[in-house]
Amino acid sequence: MTKNKYLRNKMMNFLNKLFSKNNLSEKTENQIITDFDSLVAIARKSGEIDDLYKLYRKLLELNNWIFITPNNQKIENSKPFIGVVDENSWVFIFTDSKNANDYCKQFEGFIREDRTAFLIKMKVKDSIEMLYQLSERGVFGIRINEGENGWFCSISDLPNIINHLKVNIE
Numbered sequence: 811m812t813k814n815k816y817l818r819n820k821m822m823n824f825l826n827k828l829f830s831k832n833n834l835s836e837k838t839e840n841q842i843i844t845d846f847d848s849l850v851a852i853a854r855k856s857g858e859i860d861d862l863y864k865l866y867r868k869l870l871e872l873n874n875w876i877f878i879t880p881n882n883q884k885i886e887n888s889k890p891f892i893g894v895v896d897e898n899s900w901v902f903i904f905t906d907s908k909n910a911n912d913y914c915k916q917f918e919g920f921i922r923e924d925r926t927a928f929l930i931k932m933k934v935k936d937s938i939e940m941l942y943q944l945s946e947r948g949v950f951g952i953r954i955n956e957g958e959n960g961w962f963c964s965i966s967d968l969p970n971i972i973n974h975l976k977v978n979i980e
Contacts, residue, residue, distance in 0.1 A: 846865070846868065846869075847959045849861070849868060850865060850961060853961075863971075863974070869905065870971075870977040870979065874932060874933055874934065874937075875903045875904070875905070875937045876904040876905070876930070877890035877891065877904070877929065877930040877932065878891045878910050878914055878929060879920075881919055881920055881921060882919070885928065890930060890940075891920075892944070895953065900950060901941060901944060901949060901952050901953070903952050903954050904955055905954065905955055907931075909955050913956055915927070938968065938972075941965050945966060949965060950965065951963055951967075
């Protein structure tokens with residue numbers, strides 16, 4: 811291995827650790843995972859709009875959202891992954907790094923040579939602003955915690971959800 815490649819790998823490992831860690835303790839992050847899994851299960855079982863609103867309120871009250879990136883991007887040019895599902899383009903958002911990493915391990919194209927995924931952590935306010943810009947470019951919606959306990963909505967529905975819940979996005 812050349813010295814440049816070695817240094818690049820060291821830098822990638824450092825940056826992956828830096829950006830994939832949530833500012834929360836592991837116990838708190840695990841609690842968030844449990845809370846979202848429980849809220850999704852409750853909303854699905856009840857079918858009540860109020861239970862769905864509880865789920866969205868919890869999502870909007872997070873400090874940060876986690877975005878996954880394809881493994882073919884250079885770190886300085888990384889952008890959130892946009893995938894196509896049912897002929898619509900979606901941004902994949904995760905509530906914590908564990909869910910994001912678990913998703914990346916299941917599918918080709920996300921895990922790097924060093925066996926890690928590069929995750930982007932963004933403040934919710936900045937994330938929402940980015941989503942509105944992506945919507946103007948034709949991106950349809952967001953898929954949150956994609957997988958067994960995931961859910962989704964169109965980007966055009968976000969302003970109505972935020973206004974209805976009277977959530978202050980800072």
